[in-house]
Amino acid sequence: MQLKRVVVTGLGALTPIGNTLQEYWDGLVNGKSGAAPITYYDTEKHKTKFACEIKNFNVEDFIDKKEVRRMDKFAQYAIVASDEAIKDAGISLENVNKHRVGVIWGAGIGGLQTFQDEVMNYAAGDGTPRFNPFFIPKMIADIAPGHISMRNGFMGPNYTTVSACASSANALVDAFNYIRLGMCDVIVSGGSEAAVTIAGMGGFNSMQALSTRNDSPETASRPFDATRDGFVLGEGAGALVLEEYEHAIARGAKIYCEVGGGGLSSDAYHLTAPHPEGIGVIAVMENCLRDAGLKPEDVDHINTHGTSTPLGDVAELKAIKAVFGDHAKNININSTKSMTGHLLGAAGAIEAIASILAMQHGIVPPTINHTTVDENIDPSLNLTLNKAQKREIKVAMSNTFGFGGHNACVLFKKFEN
Template sequence: MQQLKRVVVTGIGALTPIGNTSEDYWNNLSKGVSGAAPITRFDAEKFKTRFACEVKNYDPLDHFDRKEARKMDLFTQFAQIVSAEAMADSGLDIEKINVDRAGVIWGSGIGGLRSLQDEVIDFTEGGHTPRFNPFFIPKMIADIAPGLISIKYGFRGPNFTTVSACASGTNAIIDSFNYLRLGMADVFITGGSEAAVCQAGIGGFNALKALSERNDSPETASRPFDRERDGFVLGEGAAGLILEEYEHAKARGAKIYAELIGGGMSADAHHMTAPHPEGLGAKNVMINAINDAGIDKTEVDYINVHGTSTPLGDLSEALAIKDVFGEHAYNLNISSTKSMTGHLLGAAGAIEAAACILAIQNQMVPPTINHSGDDEKFDAKLNFTFNKAQEREINVAVSNTFGFGGHNTSIIFKKFEE
């Protein structure tokens, strides 16, 4: 049987509602800062939800020239920016690696939703004149993000986008992990980006009754596991990771953040948008990831949960954790960083993977903020890390992401040891 290779993280980039670099992102995560505020990207006055977790102080001209920026949807711009930060952080020298064995796998649940929306609006308001932006299709398609990243760096290895709703970013990381440990590549830029804070995004999720409508207090609206949670808060942004085969990273003297040791996938096979009520898919995916990592469940210290702040989703995931971990569930720290960032859809798994890696680096669990009242449906002995970060020894961290359609993904990072 083929000996699987080790895979390590050597670079991180982040552009989030609470920080426009990975360093700022972590600082605000650890402080419990909320990224929710009234929407600025469009006039939301007529919508049931009038707030979101937008990226702050973002000007595309700080990163691209005007002509280049006009060719890219916001989700692609975000992908380019975090990839550049991760590449710089990794210290990779393109001249010294085999670009035929370097790939890009990226996650996005929707792609260029805003570009699609705007082109349709322009068409309908323009007297039905069939005049479209020549970059409309490239701006819209989800796979353009990894395509443009590979063009920028000349990476000629595997290149595609994973689309599995809110599990997309984690799926991209798992696919990259598998190529690397099977010896089919040396390096991957991977992660996810999303930019769905637009009329279609807010309106569509409002119609599903999925969003919080706490317009009088946006900063407290995302409240996973709280008694008064009423839906998720839509977010936007991206995160990118540089994953490398360990010997490749070692040979060039790379700094190593953590080791990626396992990944799991499963399906609920239950409902279009609702989770399995007993958390069956969530249970299976965590078991799959633990088995893939070859560890005992008692080795897990921290779970960054999907935890969207919806009544059904939070409960099913908590039930799954108790089912999988048994008595060890009470030794875990559990937290939902969506309480701060909102839900970045296809990019959620990417920014939450970064949160797990940085938690291991800093030996600190970021909090689940906005908790004000216990829900009796949850086991009171579970440690949801409410409202304040907690220092603890973290050797193994799990990140869960689940998506509409019943897609479940889970990945496991470990403190790096030679």
């Protein structure tokens, strides 16, 4: 069968460095750090006392107060970002077939704050199982796309992908496939996460996964730097409207780019650590290139997973060298997690958006906070250190990996009619 072309017609972002798409982009190109002391709870007894929280945000500016009480923050964030993307795309029930519009969303954890609060309230009581009737509907990871579909009347495929930090990249690959196979005209896709909680921070600290640079939060996320000591937890959401090309043209939609391909793989190695030689990462990028029908030398930019962990950063760059060979030094490589922190299940979505905007504007956002060269990293690689760089981008890739060995890669191409 002839596969359909898939384009991106809408974007929305709610991030630690900007609460709208434009604010997010401005934060990226200006090298803004979203890390700061945690405001949500008392961190006195915690190892890590900072994170990349959403700032200057009042959810009741976007969602009715009654509805807010029935949603965990991860679902609230999903609605805010998807509202922006849907408006940006100009999608409404007047110009689409609602049965052919889906919502495929990613969340690595879901309603962690809700789960924490309900269990702690029960533990503080007399043992009587008193729980909020919205406990389960607020907590479950699939509820975010449910809210988005109900809010907009979209009646196509509706579900959540859960693959830890690869969740929203997996959602994008699924959405891409549904549309190019002719099963949908439009899919709202992306991801959201709200894990800056006592349980979230405490759990990641117990794994020694988080940076403990409490004396300098804004510089703590430092991918590829020799002094990196773990990732910085972030929160927020990113939303993309994927649309079948002919459908978008017929309604006169603005087109950001074309989705060229998607790749998936598994490390089959360790619960949390990457394979030291990046075997699964090599496979996922090769799968993505093959799916897109492109050669390694066609790629101009890679937004890496780049979490700022000692093992992960080196393994990913080894994999890039293995796939791209001599061409690797011609690619602008970066990690926007240096600014946003790690948004877990939302990471793939907001980093895909960063890749698309880099292509649109011809500017690669920097990898900030780099001060010390890591002798384990090839110095010929252009890691876009500390300052944004201008360049034409025709093909961009975005890598996202998750605990459990889940790997996802999405490729975007400059749109040509």
